[in-house]
Amino acid sequence: MTCEPVTNPKQKQATIRYLRDIAVAGALYIVFVLAGALVVRHLDPPQFLKILLAIAPMAPALLMLRAYLVHLNSMDEFQRRMQNDALLISTAIIVFGSFAWGFLEEWAELPRVGMLWIFPTFSLLFAVVHTVIRFRNK
Amino acid sequence: MRNRLKVLRAERNWSQADLADKLDVSRQSVNAIETGKYDPSLPLAFKIAKVFALPIEQIFSDDEVVAQAAE
Numbered sequence: 001m002t003c004e005p006v007t008n009p010k011q012k013q014a015t016i017r018y019l020r021d022i023a024v025a026g027a028l029y030i031v032f033v034l035a036g037a038l039v040v041r042h043l044d045p046p047q048f049l050k051i052l053l054a055i056a057p058m059a060p061a062l063l064m065l066r067a068y069l070v071h072l073n074s075m076d077e078f079q080r081r082m083q084n085d086a087l088l089i090s091t092a093i094i095v096f097g098s099f100a101w102g103f104l105e106e107w108a109e110l111p112r113v114g115m116l117w118i119f120p121t122f123s124l125l126f127a128v129v130h131t132v133i134r135f136r137n138k
Numbered sequence: 139m140r141n142r143l144k145v146l147r148a149e150r151n152w153s154q155a156d157l158a159d160k161l162d163v164s165r166q167s168v169n170a171i172e173t174g175k176y177d178p179s180l181p182l183a184f185k186i187a188k189v190f191a192l193p194i195e196q197i198f199s200d201d202e203v204v205a206q207a208a209e
Contacts (some may be wrong), residue, residue, distance in 0.1 A: 008159060078167035078176050137170050 012072035022069035025049065028060035086130035093129075094122045141198045144172045146190050159187045 036053035039045055045053070045088040072083055098118060147157050154172070158165040161182070170176035171186075178186065187194040 007161065008164065010162065011164065066180035076167050077179055077182060078170050079164055081176070134166075137166060137175060 011034050011074070014071060016066065018067055018071035018074075021070070022064060025060045025063035025067055028063065029057050032057040032060060078137075086126055086133050088121060090126040090129045092126055094118060139177045139198055140201060141171065143168070143197065146192070146197065146199070147172075150190075152198070157209070161185055 017114060036056060039053055040050055075083065101110070101113060105112055143157075147154070152160075154165045154168045158168045161168070163166060163182070167176070171178055182192055187197055190197060
């Protein structure tokens with residue numbers, strides 16, 4: 001989430017902690033998703049277990065959210081503003097974009113896109129928007 | 139809002155990174171304040187005043203007031 005080297009020791013420490021927390025939560029997320037997919041595809045578990053397995057990755061996702069919020073609070077006010085701007089712009093694009101796509105699916109019979117794509121698309125969009133904002137404020 | 143951050147910093151031979159360290163903010167934030175892209179919060183403005191050992195009004199000034207004075 002940073003484009004230039006962090007020199008401030010406090011910020012450096014916060015960035016290391018953030019990267020560590022995100023790596024742990026991300027690894028757990030991958031394990032939960034892969035394990036869930038394996039169990040559902042090969043063992044055909046009962047419905048309640050399928051539901052549990054489907055929502056299980058939310059636990060590491062919440063850990064990621066926590067890591068991000070801790071990191072956000074460690075930033076200075078201008079960095080926080082850039083993060084907030086990037087969040088607002090990418091959220092608005094995803095919300096209105098998915099809404100518009102919904103109408104396109106209904107009215108113009110465009111291919112259906114699963115909700116699974118919202119999170120990765122949002123993450124990618126946030127990274128792009130944040131990079132542009134950072135570049136403009138270099 | 140206008141500010142004299144760049145001039146004051148140059149007078150002391152400080153780089154943006156030096157000032158950022160003294161203020162405990164990123165260099166990018168110092169640059170954004172200097173170029174007028176970002177107006178600091180009141181606590182940060184006071185911190186800046188403390189670092190330069192100047193009253194806050196000698197560093198920051200209101201655009202409208204400056205424009206009126208020029209007229």
